Amino acid sequence: DGGITxxxxxxxxxxxxxxxxxxxxxxxxxxxxxxxxxxxxxLRLIYYSQIVNDFQxxxxxxxxxxxxxxxESFPLTVTSAQKNPTAFYLCASSIGYPPYEQYFGPxxxxxxx
Amino acid sequence: xxKVTQAQTEISVVExxxxxxxxxxxxxxxxxxLFWYKQPPSGELVFLIRxxxxxxxxxxxxxxxxxxxxxxxxxNFTITxxxxxxxxxxxxxxxxxxxxxxxxxxxxxQGTILTVHP
Numbered sequence: 001d002g003g004i005t006x007x008x009x010x011x012x013x014x015x016x017x018x019x020x021x022x023x024x025x026x027x028x029x030x031x032x033x034x035x036x037x038x039x040x041x042x043l044r045l046i047y048y049s050q051i052v053n054d055f056q057x058x059x060x061x062x063x064x065x066x067x068x069x070x071x072e073s074f075p076l077t078v079t080s081a082q083k084n085p086t087a088f089y090l091c092a093s094s095i096g097y098p099p100y101e102q103y104f105g106p107x108x109x110x111x112x113x
Numbered sequence: 114x115x116k117v118t119q120a121q122t123e124i125s126v127v128e129x130x131x132x133x134x135x136x137x138x139x140x141x142x143x144x145x146x147l148f149w150y151k152q153p154p155s156g157e158l159v160f161l162i163r164x165x166x167x168x169x170x171x172x173x174x175x176x177x178x179x180x181x182x183x184x185x186x187x188x189n190f191t192i193t194x195x196x197x198x199x200x201x202x203x204x205x206x207x208x209x210x211x212x213x214x215x216x217x218x219x220x221x222x223q224g225t226i227l228t229v230h231p
Contacts, residue, residue, distance in 0.1 A: 033219075042117075042204060042221035043158075058218070088156060099146045099208035102219060104158040 002027045004105035006091050011110045013085075021076045021108045023091035029103075030096040032074035036060060037088040037107075046089075049074055050096060078110065085112045115140045117207050119222035126195055127230050134190045134225045136205030142166075145209045147181065147188045148219065152202040164188065195229045202226050 004025045013019045025032065031050050035043040045058030049068040063082025068074055074093075078085045088109050092102040116139040126132045138147065149161040162172065164181055172179045176193045192199055206219045 040122075040223075042223045043219075044221075045218060048218060090156075090158065092158075099219075101148060101160045101163045103160065104150075107156045109156075 004091060004093055004103060006089075006105035006108050008108060009106065011108055013110070013112050015112055016080045017112075018077055018079050019085075019110065019112075021078065021089055021091075021110070023074045023076065023105060025072055025074075025091075025093045025103075025105075027093055027103065028071070029093035030071070031094045031102075032068070033092040033094075033102060034058075034064075034066065034074070034076045035090045035092065037090060043090060046076065078112075085110060115142075115145075115207050115209055115220045117205050117220055117222035119203075119205055119225050121225045122223070123226040123228070125228045125230065128197060129194050130229075131191060131193050132195050132227065132229075134192075134203050134205075134227065136188045136190065136222060138186050138188065138205070138207045140207060140209055142209045145207060148206040148208070149179065149188075149190050150204045150206065152204065152224070154201070158204070161190075192227075195227075197229050197231055200227060200229045 007022050033048040034046040037043050044060050046064050047058050047066045049055035052071050055066050055068050065077045088107050090107045091105045094100045094102040118137045145166045147164045150158045152158050169181050178191045180189045202224045204224045205222045208219050
């Protein structure tokens, strides 16, 4: 079945540690996205990538980094510079231009203490 | 800058009632796309509908219907004869048709929590 995989579902880290969230898609989509969701709020865009080896900052990129070495993979690293990293992280992909619907993974809930 | 407002934070209805979720958007573009997503308790967003700014026809899909009115910048979503399984958070989102570095970028509203009681 085609879809988006995010692992793990729940992740716990100590403050000061970097952590990488994985996102894999087998939909053959060109574009991939990372969003952050905080309780009671909508989704905010962290980073997005239109093609391999290219990505752009979203609205809240500070404290995060990404890579896009393969079309199907778009990992997100939450660095120690991110002041409030505890959140629900969602990865998405889409065909691309013009704006088509994005398909989302199940999300990773990150807790940093 | 584009903006999406979902003024209803929470709505509570009894099963079989009809319910309308409001969405108002702001954009300077003449070409744009509107979306609705459903987020059940599991957390994964489920795509419901995509509509471009040139298509103002209302759409019906089973118990779901959407009313797009450019004159009021609204894209409202109605669930007819609601069911308990409709309980979820519903998001309205907007994407401008800008090329270059911003295509496909979605701006989400804050979401409306819908609870359908048996």
